[in-house]
Amino acid sequence: MTPQAFVDFQDVWLAYNDELLAQNHFAVEDINLQVKQGEFIAIVGPSGCGKSTFMKLTTGLKMPSKGRILVDGQPVTGPLKISGMAFQASSLLPWRTTLDNVLLPLEIVEPYRSNFKQKKAEYAERASKLLNTVGLGGYENKFPWQLSGGMQQRASICRALIHEPKMLLLDEPFGALDAFTREELWCILRDLWTEQKFNVILVTHDLRESVFLADTVYVMSKSPGRFVVKKEIDLPRPRDLEITYTPEFTDIVHELRGHIGAMRQTGATINQ
Amino acid sequence: MKQKTLERWAPWALLVLSILIWEVLCRAFNVSEFVFPSPSRIAQQTIEFKEVIAGHAWRTFWVTMVGFGIAIVVGVLLGFVIGSSRLAYAAVYPLMTAFNALPKAAFVPILVVWFGIGIGPAILTAFLISFFPIMVNIATGLATLEPELEDVLRVLGAKRWDVLIKVGLPRSMPYFYGSLKVAITLAFVGTTVSEMTASNEGIGYLLISAGSAMQMGLAFSGLVVVGAMAMIMYELFSAIEKHTTGWAHRGSQGE
Numbered sequence: 001m002t003p004q005a006f007v008d009f010q011d012v013w014l015a016y017n018d019e020l021l022a023q024n025h026f027a028v029e030d031i032n033l034q035v036k037q038g039e040f041i042a043i044v045g046p047s048g049c050g051k052s053t054f055m056k057l058t059t060g061l062k063m064p065s066k067g068r069i070l071v072d073g074q075p076v077t078g079p080l081k082i083s084g085m086a087f088q089a090s091s092l093l094p095w096r097t098t099l100d101n102v103l104l105p106l107e108i109v110e111p112y113r114s115n116f117k118q119k120k121a122e123y124a125e126r127a128s129k130l131l132n133t134v135g136l137g138g139y140e141n142k143f144p145w146q147l148s149g150g151m152q153q154r155a156s157i158c159r160a161l162i163h164e165p166k167m168l169l170l171d172e173p174f175g176a177l178d179a180f181t182r183e184e185l186w187c188i189l190r191d192l193w194t195e196q197k198f199n200v201i202l203v204t205h206d207l208r209e210s211v212f213l214a215d216t217v218y219v220m221s222k223s224p225g226r227f228v229v230k231k232e233i234d235l236p237r238p239r240d241l242e243i244t245y246t247p248e249f250t251d252i253v254h255e256l257r258g259h260i261g262a263m264r265q266t267g268a269t270i271n272q
Numbered sequence: 273m274k275q276k277t278l279e280r281w282a283p284w285a286l287l288v289l290s291i292l293i294w295e296v297l298c299r300a301f302n303v304s305e306f307v308f309p310s311p312s313r314i315a316q317q318t319i320e321f322k323e324v325i326a327g328h329a330w331r332t333f334w335v336t337m338v339g340f341g342i343a344i345v346v347g348v349l350l351g352f353v354i355g356s357s358r359l360a361y362a363a364v365y366p367l368m369t370a371f372n373a374l375p376k377a378a379f380v381p382i383l384v385v386w387f388g389i390g391i392g393p394a395i396l397t398a399f400l401i402s403f404f405p406i407m408v409n410i411a412t413g414l415a416t417l418e419p420e421l422e423d424v425l426r427v428l429g430a431k432r433w434d435v436l437i438k439v440g441l442p443r444s445m446p447y448f449y450g451s452l453k454v455a456i457t458l459a460f461v462g463t464t465v466s467e468m469t470a471s472n473e474g475i476g477y478l479l480i481s482a483g484s485a486m487q488m489g490l491a492f493s494g495l496v497v498v499g500a501m502a503m504i505m506y507e508l509f510s511a512i513e514k515h516t517t518g519w520a521h522r523g524s525q526g527e
Contacts, residue, residue, distance in 0.1 A: 056423075059423075079429055080427065093442070093443075095442050095520075104438065107438065108430045108438070109428040
C-alpha cells in the first residue's frame with residue numbers, strides 16, 4: 001500500500017499461453033503484493049501451486065497476462081538484471097572451478113561484463129571473499145563435483161549474489177539437503193541478508209524454514225494459485241536456531257500448517 | 273592395481289590368442305593360402321611389399337584425414353545451427369536422418385561422374401559417412417540445457433548467444449569427442465570403399481588389385497593396415513577427450 005514498495009504486484013494474473021487464457025485457466029490469479037525495500041519474504045504452499053511462476057513474474061522472465069508489476073518503481077518489461085537466482089539443483093557448471101562458477105554472472109551482466117578481463121583479479125578477490133563468508137574458503141579451485149551437496153548449494157548462492165543484486169530469488173534452495181546442513185545454510189543466508197539487506201523472495205515448502213528466516217510469510221493455494229494468507233513474523237531479530245524450539249515459533253508454524261491443511265481438505269472435496 | 277594392469281593388457285592378449293588359433297587352424301587343416309592365408313604368410317607378404325603398402329596406406333590416411341576434417345567443420349556448424357534453434361532442428365533433422373540411412377557406397381558412382389577417378393570421390397565419401405554423428409552429438413549437447421541454468425543466465429540479461437558460448441558449447445564437448453571417435457573409424461570405411469571402385473591408389477585399390485591377382489596375403493595385410501590406422505586414431509581422440517573433458521569422466525577415473 002505504501003508508495004515506496006520495492007516489489008509491487010497490482011492485480012496480476014498469468015496464463016501460460018493464449019489458449020489457456022481464452023479458457024480462463026490461470027497459473028496464478030489476482031496477486032496483490034507489496035514488498036518493502038530489504039524485506040525478506042517467504043512463499044509457502046503445496047507443490048504445483050504456482051510458486052515458481054511467481055518467481056518468473058518477479059524477475060521478468062514471464063510477463064503477466066493481466067495487471068502490472070513494478071520493481072523499484074519501474075514497470076517490469078524484461079529480465080531484471082538486479083536479481084540473482086538460485087534453485088534446488090545447484091546447477092553449477094562442472095567444467096568450471098568453484099571460483100569460475102561464482103564469477104559467471106560477472107561475465108554476462110553489465111557493467112562488469114565490459115571490464116571483466118581487465119579487472120578479473122579484483123573480481124576473483126571479491127568472489128573469494130564471498131566464498132569465505134559462506135565457509136567455502138580454500139575451495140576456490142575445486143570443481144563442483146568435488147564438493148558435497150551443501151557446499152554446492154553455498155556456491156550456487158554465492159553465484160546469485162556476486163553481482164550484488166538488490167533482489168535474491170530462491171526456489172527451494174535447501175530442498176535437497178539433509179536437516180543439519182539445511183539449518184546451517186539457514187544461518188548463512190540469515191547472516192548474508194543481515195549484512196547486505198537485499199530483498200529476498202524465498203519459495204519453500206518447509207514451514208520452519210519460512211518462519212525462521214522471513215519477515216513475512218505468504219501462503220499460496222493450489223489451482224487457483226492465489227495468495228490466501230499473509231502472516232507477519234514478528235519474532236525478534238537476530239534470530240538464533242534456538243528460537244525454533246520456543247513456543248512462539250511453534251505456534252506460528254502450527255498456525256500456518258493449519259491454513260495449508262484446511263486448503264488441502266477443500267482441495268480434496270473439489271477433486272471428488 | 274593388478275586388475276588395472278590386467279585390463280590394460282587384455283586386448284593385446286586376446287589379439288595374440290586369436291592370431292595363434294588362426295595360425296594353428298590354417299596349419300592343422302592345411303588351408304590353401306589362396307583361400308585363407310595364415311598370419312605368418314600375411315606377415316611375410318606385408319614385409320615383402322612393405323613399400324607398396326606404405327605408399328597406399330599413406331594415401332588412404334591423408335585422404336581420410338581431409339574428408340574427416342571437412343566432416344568436423346560441416347558437422348560442428350550444422351550441429352550448432354540445429355542445436356540452437358528449434359525451428360532448424362524441426363526442419364533439418366528428419367531430412368538428415370533420411371540422408372544418413374542411404375548407403376554411402378551408392379554415392380561413389382555419382383561422385384566419379386562429377387569428380388573423376390582419384391581423391392575427389394574418396395574424400396567426399398569419407399566426409400559424407402562421418403559428418404552425421406558429429407552433427408547429431410553437437411546438436412544434442414546444445415539442445416539439452418537445464419532450464420534452471422538458462423533462467424539464471426537470462427535473468428542477468430544473457431543473450432541466446434551468451435548461453436550457447438558459456439554453457440552450450442563446453443557442455444557439448446564430451447559429446448563432440450565421443451562422436452569424433454565414432455566418426456574417424458567411419459571415415460576410414462568411406463575412403464576404403466570409395467578407393468575400391470574409384471581410385472588407382474590407396475588401400476581400397478590395393479585390396480581389389482591384390483584380390484584379382486590372387487595375392488590373398490597382400491589383401492589381408494591391407495585390411496590389417498586400415499584396421500590399425502583406424503584404431504590408432506581412435507585411441508588418439510580418446511586420449512584428447514580424457515585430457516580436455518576430464519570433468520565428464522570423473523566416475524571412471526577411479527582415483
